[in-house]
Amino acid sequence: MSSSSSPQYALERSVAISAVERACSLTDKVFRNLVTADTVTKKDKSPVTVGDYSAQAVVNAILGSHFDEDPIVGEEDSKDLQKPEAESLRKQIFALANEALKNPAQECPAVAEAESKANTQAWGERELTERELLAAIDRGTAEGGAKGRCWALDPIDGTKGFLRGGQYAVCLAFMVDGVVQVGVMGCPNLPHDASSAKPKEGEFGAGEKRSDLGTLFIAVRGQGAFQRPIQGGEEKRISMRQISSLSEASFCESVEAGHSSHGTNARIAELLGISAASVRMDSQAKYASISRGDGDVYLRLPVGDGSYQEKIWDHASGSLLVEEAGGKVSDIRGKDLNFGVGRTLRDNRGVVASQKEHHAKVIDAVRKALEEEGRGHL
Template identity: 50%
Template sequence: MAYDQELKVALLAVARASILTKSVFSAKAKGTISKDDASPVTIGDYGAQALIISAIKKNFPQDEVVGEEEASTLRTDTSLSSKIWELVKDVKLDDAESDSLLGGPISSESDMLDAIDAGNSAGGNKGRIWALDPIDGTKGFLRGGQYAVCLALMVDGEVQVGVLGCPNLPVDDSVALTEDIGAAATDKEGYGVLFSAIKGQGANSQPLTRKAVGKGHAITVSKITDVSQAVLCESVEPGHSSKGDNADIAAKLGITGKPVQMDSQAKYGSVARGAGDVYLRLPVRKDYVEKIWDHAAGDLIVREAGGEVTDVQGKRLDFSRGRTLTENKGVVASPKNVHAEVLAAVKEVLGAKTSKV
């Protein structure tokens, strides 16, 4: 079927990159949050981007990639580059056929740097372009909480394939979200999940492992009818979403449960599998523009699971405008049957706020 090969490559590439990020955290995380030194974030970001872009270029050499990182720093900081190379060169899957499909290990440090720099596409509405966030949820990654390795294929500006690797979410789709979901996690059995979707074919989840990937099993958003009973997901970081507005919207909807705070597109995955019901990411300032790699995969996966994703005005997210969502403000994700109700509350709260300015 259409895009089956792209999905398989994306799943394997994200799985391999997720394995690298887990090894980086286990070996090197010290609590630092700097992205301009040899911190685990830097090492994990660069390493994961190199692995994923290398796999894409091996299988689809003409495709472009919009990646978050570029390698100019590594080309001058040879010590840091060497540290990343030592990790990247040894990462492989247990299944030889799957590893071969990805092109096997990257052959040299120079090739690793070239792969990272191949994420320099400007994006747009023509051709095949992948959107990649090698570690979405920097602080979640560092605290052992939620983060995601995110990859989506856009064709002529429309997302066709999406994959999220969430190493610290439970495999079991029926597990409820708890308040400590964003806190320190341990690499134990039953954690690590891959979410995926092809446009028009539904959404799936499967365990994140070193083995060959399968089709997974179908997931759907929750069948909630009373929005006052909804589990609300929001970012941990106040700089990513207006928590005051979130609280006002929850109050208007009659939601009394405490919001579940978690980093990254793991929130999209949680809504898609029905563990969470509503995800709000509301603008914190007028000039803030979202990056396409922070939303492309999650947007498709939620919609293919039976949900709806719009901005705060009810417009679909537009990934055809380049590297950012210039035509959109904020994000509202929920099951389709309650989306209009949630969106009305969002507009009412934000509208009242604007009228007072």
């Protein structure tokens, strides 16, 4: 799929970038037009439903136009959308999806070249039909596995962050034989510069958005990690912050305590001599943040009895981003994440990401903290 003169997976990289760009533009529009103060207080999830379905339709349609035999592991299927009572929702979703597909790609020369050689229609030359968009959504029902090519998609990772005007991400990963090879993540509310203030939740809605927000993160195995504005621009290589001791580190953790115990995290920080305040945000944006030095350690520890199995789309693109930025990602036992056993990380418990040289010490502290809680069996 790539010429001998192109880097490995150059086409997959370009197609993924274009798909995520479009999905980010779409979800940003959904937030501005559909999310209100009442949405959050009334726990109205309809904007997330619209965003999830329409973004998945867009990404899957684009992937299908270039890699029609590649399975996709995604969150949604179209079963509920096909019900008669969903007609209004269906029309809204398909209008958004077709509008996003008409947007020109920012920087995808490899895609343009491939379309020219294949003599295929450029995306957006005609509107996709309802049947085609439903089929695109249903391309995301693959089971994954350890053989062959596969994509993993989370169209809106961090739904609560999305609704609050906080951090969320559009996450797309390409895998071969269960190993992540390409990861692209769009973070519409993350500043281009790690040193810039992140938006306060609810800071913007229908009004103007800060021009310094919206960052795209890209990684290809063995080729490094990069970021650039979602709107287009020069890619900049990124790397994790270099620290001589973990006492200089800071955690990047979930806003929601239900995703990973803040109390356990605090004990781990104490064991490691970390006193800096944690950076808290929703979604895989945490992976993106530590990959460019905004935070150093990301923990997603098992809660309760540890029976929950992490979904592959929640970690595939982010884990590669950290690894290519010089980090190490494993589960709480130090085992590599296994993306080749289906739709979940059933061989793993929890996730730990940190600088490679300090990873073993972080794992030791995690194990000690869990043992103190009587959860050392996890």
